Amino acid sequence: MAEASDVFLRAVEITKSYGALHALDRVSLDIARGEFLTLLGPSGSGKTTFLMCLAGFVEATAGRLEEAGVDITQRPAEARRYGMVFQGYALFPHMSVAENVAFPLRVAGMARGARGARVAEMLETVGLAPLGNRRPHQLSGGQQQRVALARALISHPPVLLLDEPLSALDKNLREQMQEEIKSLHRKIGSTFVFVTHDQTEALSMSSRVAIFNHGRVQQIGTPEEVYEHPANRFVAEFLGRINLIPLDQAVVANCRLTGRFEGQELTAPAPKGPLNTPVIAVRPEYMRLSAGPPHQGENGLRARVRARVYGGAQSVLQLTTDSGVEISLDVPSRGEAPSMACGETVWVTWPRDSGFALSGES
Ligand SMILES: Nc1ncnc2c1ncn2[C@@H]1O[C@H](COP(=O)(O)OP(=O)(O)OP(=O)(O)O)[C@@H](O)[C@H]1O
Ligand SMILES: [Mg+2]
Structure with a gap:
């Protein structure tokens, strides 16, 4: 568990029920400022639901969320301003790469001139500088994923939430994007919460891994801790x-x-x-x-x-x-x-x- 002073996001006993089903069942976990936390678990274990609660898109049935010690349970999604990257890149097909990346700045009312410089810098960061004028359908899957990352990062969000962003990519591209996401994390220093159900991806990318099953956190620890010292049989079997x-x-x-x-x-x-x-x-x-x-x-x-x-x-x-x-x-x-x-x-x-x-x- 992170030191109290490092804790940036804190979930306390978060429960999300849909009728009799507990998608999340008293999930408590601390996320340190600047860490790369991965949520790992089988299909239906509550990973997306937890990410959506953090983002403010899903309201918890019970429990509390804090950001830097402040209760944000009732704070709406737009006031949290966390960046999100979803599985299917969800780019605007009629806009160019640069317009897609600029979109959050335009919505926030930033002047066109100021936007241009920020977008150019962000496209440089994700290695897409020469492709700013292309449309999404003229890009490969990995390039589209980088546009989605750039768009999520352009407003300098304190937290970036990534829900299985690499699952549509083939193995080689996926490994290349894993490296790129890790290096973006190092460069930007925001807190990343990354969802996957691929154990190798979780172990190789994260500073810590939280393993979910049936809406509960089974264990949280560094990749070495959870792999070498699993807390229970489920964790031991899920990790390899x-x-x-x-x-x-x-x-x-x-x-x-x-x-x-x-x-x-x-x-x-x-x-x-x-x-x-x-x-x-x-x-x-x-x-x-x-x-x-x-x-x-x-x-x-x-x-x-x-x-x-x-x-x-x-x-x-x-x-x-x-x-x-x-x-x-x-x-x-x-x-x-x-x-x-x-x-x-x-x-x-x-x-x-x-x-x-x-x-x-x-
Ligand atoms: N809006 C909803 N209404 C009813 N049940 C829901 C709803 N959203 C999620 N669930 C249920 O909550 C549980 C957790 O779902 P969730 O999407 O969080 O799983 P996940 O771990 O992200 O799975 P996957 O790896 O398949 O994406 C599942 O049993 C799911 O069917
Ligand atoms: Mg999911």
Whole structure:
């Protein structure tokens, strides 16, 4: 959570109900001045609704919003003056690029001469200076997205809200635009709240990530915190592949979970709170195929190779243990490795501190 003095936007117990459905269910979170916060979650988890509440386009059923310590819950959208970029760029088709970007300044009553200089500067910032006279339909998807960004940023909004702005772009363009948005954020220094349901995008772009599910914030933290120390099983599974290993005779002591799995003793660091049917969770990239049983300081299990799925530089090896637990790990597609033929039984090992303990039932 951000230091109290850094907090720019604060949501306190925001609920938005549509009849019996809680699109947002007591969402509390602090957004620091100048941060790049990403809202990540599955479809229908409340991301857009929360963004719309911040913008003032959707009125919360209950709860409070503050900007710099001032209650803005009742402040109308036009008085908040936050910039917004939507998924489908929503450019004016009959206006040129420059006219689209100038539009908010024109609405605000700025004189034509003053507008021209600001627009030229903004088009330069987003790399569209030579294209000011084109119409939106004469631009590529990425260029249109940059016009939408420029239009949202031209009035120097204190907050820029971006709702899945890259989802219509192909992978290469999307990655290029991710870089451009990050560099715009650094250059401009406004507070960015960015929505996506793509976990890689969230982890690579943000200073912090808030993970939503069923209208609730499941966890908020830096990309490393949420990926390496997920608060619960939903977060662990949503942020990437994860192997979940159930334990017999599980005991939590001295912040470690220890128990038995198919005859092997396994252990992992455990959080302080109670765990409900604890399991050991391990990201595939920490697991290795080994020629033999685990060394000191390692965990290990035996499993049968079920399939190998080619994925370019890395392949995914899918394994099944004697009791039917499925394990997946990454192996280099080329190079020497222990035998990985289908049906073969192999050892899988990982450092004891690379896994973590989770409640098996969420
Ligand atoms: N105007 C509305 N009337 C009724 N239900 C609504 C309304 N707006 C949103 N909802 C419901 O609120 C929930 C949250 O919707 P929201 O659009 O915030 O999800 P989201 O996380 O942005 O999803 P997506 O990734 O699909 O855009 C959904 O169940 C949705 O059907
Ligand atoms: Mg949405």
